[in-house]
Amino acid sequence: MWSRIKKSIKRLFAKKYEKISFQQIFEQFQLLLQYHQDAMELIADLGEKSGGDYIFDRKYLIDSTSRLQDLLLRMVKGLNQISSDRYYELYSTLDRIFFPIEMELRGRLALxxxxxxxxxxxxxxxxxxxxxxxxxxxxxxxxxxxxxxxxxxxxxxxxxxxxxxxxxxxxxxxxxxxxxxxxxxxxxxxxxxxxxxxxxxxxxxxxxxxxxxxxxxxxxxxxxxxxxxxxxxxxxxxxxxxxxxxxxxxxxxxxxxxxxxxxxxxxxxxxxxxxxxxxxxxxxxxxxxxMVDSRASGVIQTLSLESSAPNCLEIYAAFGLGRTVVEGRDASDSYVVERAYPHKIVSKRIVKKESLVRAASWGGEEEVVLPEDQQEKSSISDTTVNSLAKWAMALERYFKRPQEIEWALDAEDQVWILQSRRLAINLEVAEKVTKRGERFSSYPILIENQGVVAHTGVGSGPVFLVNSQNDMLAFPEGAALVTKYTAPWLAQIVPKATAIIAEKGSVAGHLATIAREFRVPALLGIDNVTEILSDGMEITLDTYHRTVYAGKVAELINFERVQSMVFEESPEFRLLRRILKRIAALHMIDPYASNFTPSNCVSVHDMIRFIHEKSVQELMEIPAALSRFKGAKVWKLESSVPLDLRILDLGGGIEPELSGDKVHIEQVRSLPLRALWEGVSYPDSWSTRPVDIDFKGLMSSLTRNWDAAGGGVMSAGFNLAVVSDLYMNLHLRLGYHFNLIDATMYEQAQRNHIYFRFVGGVTDLTRRSRRAQVLSQILSNYHFNVLIKGDLVIARLVDVPKEEIQGRLTVIGALIGFTRQLDIQLRSDQDIDQFVEQFFHQYENLGKSLLAGGENGQVENHGFR
Amino acid sequence: MGKLKIMVLDDEPIVCKRLKPALEKQGYEVDSFTQSADAMEQIKKVDYDIIITDLKMKGIDGMQLLTEAKQRSPKTEVIVITGFATMETAKESFHKGVFDFIAKPFKLSEIQEVVSRAEAKIRGE
The missing domain is CATH 3.30.1490.20 (ATP-grasp fold, A domain)
Structure with a gap:
């Protein structure tokens, strides 16, 4: 069985590398990485436009998608070039995914x-x-x-x-x-x-x-x-x-x-x-x-039109089906409730209700007389009033305008929302408000002309500072979320927030995406925001002027309320969101899942992910196929570190005019490899105790037991670095795990990246996953975007200056030694934190400035690409 | 001098729909048009302080309109919005006394800033 597989692999390679030279593969791979980055940037740009801070037109959408299509075509070509057309199917995938996008753009919503x-x-x-x-x-x-x-x-x-x-x-x-x-x-x-x-x-x-x-x-x-x-x-x-x-x-x-x-x-x-x-x-x-079997039902207006209750909403309720309330409010109970959390009930008016409309058992409706003892009772409890108010304000926050909401309460006292529509506001009120126009100088300005707009709008509420996950539980509905970092777990409270103001974060980041999803006005990148704004302080955020006012700027809020258009609802933004759904949504996350195939790609992002994974896998097979390359000069790195590393120079990576086949690290010119090696050979990095014995044993058993899921191909038994002066692609097979690191160190930050991938191990999956956790925590601290899937760790970092790449490669070098046999030692989940701490303790002088919270920790979280 | 009068002309309705309220909130009086012929009629009736116009449109294009507007009311400041592709043509319009250009897609804050500068010039600050 195994020999058959081996043979077929051989056949595959024999065929494959005839067509394209070794050099070309790496050139192509670097191009693929470049396209990948360009495509992800285009997608991030499109996503940013959905935040409302930009004015764009249909032409922009057409241009961007056609550029994206062009990049994808190059990527499909590139992957097929390095894999001898093994992914020919992707050409039709490309057409399948872009066709409906083109239809959308041509305005032919495929009715x-x-x-x-x-x-x-x-x-x-x-x-x-x-x-x-x-x-x-x-x-x-x-x-x-x-x-x-x-x-x-x-x-x-x-x-x-x-x-x-x-x-x-x-x-x-x-x-x-x-x-x-x-x-x-x-x-x-x-x-x-x-x-x-x-x-x-x-x-x-x-x-x-x-x-x-x-x-x-x-x-x-x-x-x-x-x-x-x-x-x-x-x-x-x-x-x-x-x-x-x-x-x-x-x-x-x-x-x-x-x-x-x-x-x-x-x-x-x-x-x-x-x-x-x-x-x-x-x-x-x-x-x-x-149909909801309604015990009671009614209507909510999220803004009271009575001038006596300016900051209140009104709930109308009656027993039975909603028609009574919808068709005439005189015969309904009404409740005036504060719009602000915790929604205090200001007043109630309980009327005498003589009859109710209910669902007839034969279908249709019937009106019946209400028993006398119920006629003067409140149709709903205070608790129901409270949950209605909470949902109602969530609806207004999302739809951006005062709402008129139909609701029903079922026999089990569960509240149901039947529909929500914009509340028609008297236009005379509107006229008065818009005339004010000018800046709202009567309110103190706390922040002005600062930061970047992630989602456009006006939001007002009390400040709630969130520093840790613990603060989240207490986050009140309708508060303004103020935070230093833009951690992914903030996503859970975004729907409750009326505004978001953060010190860190970028418009392409995770928090920005979530803010747009839930339409919460968001301003990011405000220095010292947690010092300027304090808990409980009433503020108003106006992203149009990137301004934060102290207090509730009623003029501004009213101005927004009476604007006819909510930008999110305009045809152009809906078109953009429909297109983004076909472009930016990511469904294919697990490269080892059986559905990780071209036919299962639904979005452009899926395709990008697929192509990237497959091109990396193609590279992983290189060491095994190395002997096939005639004339490829392979150097052996002489070092005290027991890591058998061979180097293949694509140009400029090794000191010229060197003879023999051995090099010392001083003779290596490749900047990324040197940076990495500094970490590998850092004192104590390569402690040979106690895994040394194991290590040798494992190395010898490599070809016997290597789990095909790790890379699909058997190892050649040594480690390979393919380098040029500013590039490194490193394959490591240590023990039972496989580590791939791809990095560039150009002068221009936007050309730089580190791609880190780690999988496998000798122990059971639980322990291997623990090691993945350790790696993930350490790398996240250095601002990598990390994805874990079982024991697979993928970490990426893009767009950073070469000095930062250098520092991080040294950290990764140290990490390679540190994690070699970590899975064996990770006996329980508690060990995870301990080992993470141990790492930071052991290497406390490495890359200090690159750590989260460090002075140069300026790398923005771009969300996982 | 009271509120400045601004005309916005772009055949993409979204541009007008977004710009009008944003500028009104800044305290300007804004008329917006998606048909250049209508806009042309309008400048015969009203002298605008600032005209914000797209360059490429069906029928009367932005260049014709701004030429006409400048002839009628030399004090009118014109801000041209244009796609990246047409930036070169846009530069030509500089000779016609255009105040500034802005390339689509642009941020609201960018156009607000250009308008504020134009206002400062008009008010002689």
């Missing part, structure tokens, strides 16, 4: 491929053109905010077109509208005729079948609601369209037609005419939500 019906959990976000405004917002509530909302499905705009075509309605609708516009027919007559035609139409079977598939049988009842494009967004069609509650699955097609018909009600037609939209083709998606 023709879209489903008629899609479940809310599976529907694409940022496509209200397909699912309508209401359903799109609900999708975001569920997917992004994790707020409980009933499950359901959307009958899409494509189904509407299908329905209209199938029943040949287009012409009919058009002519009746025209008659009305031209004054030849009354509004009522035109509207009635259109609605009659729709109601008399047949819902085609391909739609009804998909409805049935999504509707879970006859025991579940549904609320069937309109979700028109534009509805709940810039334009408010609130209340114009029909909602049909408590519908059984078999009744959905009829309810669907009723909702469609309401698109042509006299009120809806009049509204569209007023808005100048009557000439446009109307379309309607319909949302079907599972």
């Amino acid at each position: 023709s491929n879209a489903p008629y019906v899609v479940s809310i959990t599976e529907m694409p976000l940022d496509t209200p053109e397909l699912t309508g405004g209401k359903a799109n917002a609900l999708g975001e509530i569920i997917h992004k905010l994790g707020i409980p909302a009933p499950s359901g499905f959307v009958i899409t705009n494509r189904a509407y077109s299908r329905f209209v075509d199938y029943n040949e309605l287009e012409e009919r609708i058009h002519s009746w509208i025209e008659l009305w516009i031209n004054g030849k027919e009354t509004l009522e007559k035109s509207s009635g005729q259109i609605r009659y035609s729709i109601l008399a139409g047949i819902v085609p079977q391909d739609i009804t079948r998909q409805i049935r598939d999504n509707a879970k049988g006859e025991n579940v009842f549904w609320a069937v609601r309109s979700s028109a494009y534009g509805e709940d967004g810039d334009l408010s069609f609130a209340g114009l369209h029909e909602s049909i509650l408590n519908t059984s699955a078999s009744q959905i097609p009829d309810a669907y037609k009723q909702v469609l018909a309401s698109l042509y009600s006299p009120e809806a037609l009049t509204y569209r005419r007023q808005m100048g939209m009557i000439g446009e083709e109307a379309a309607m998606a319909v949302l079907c939500q599972e």
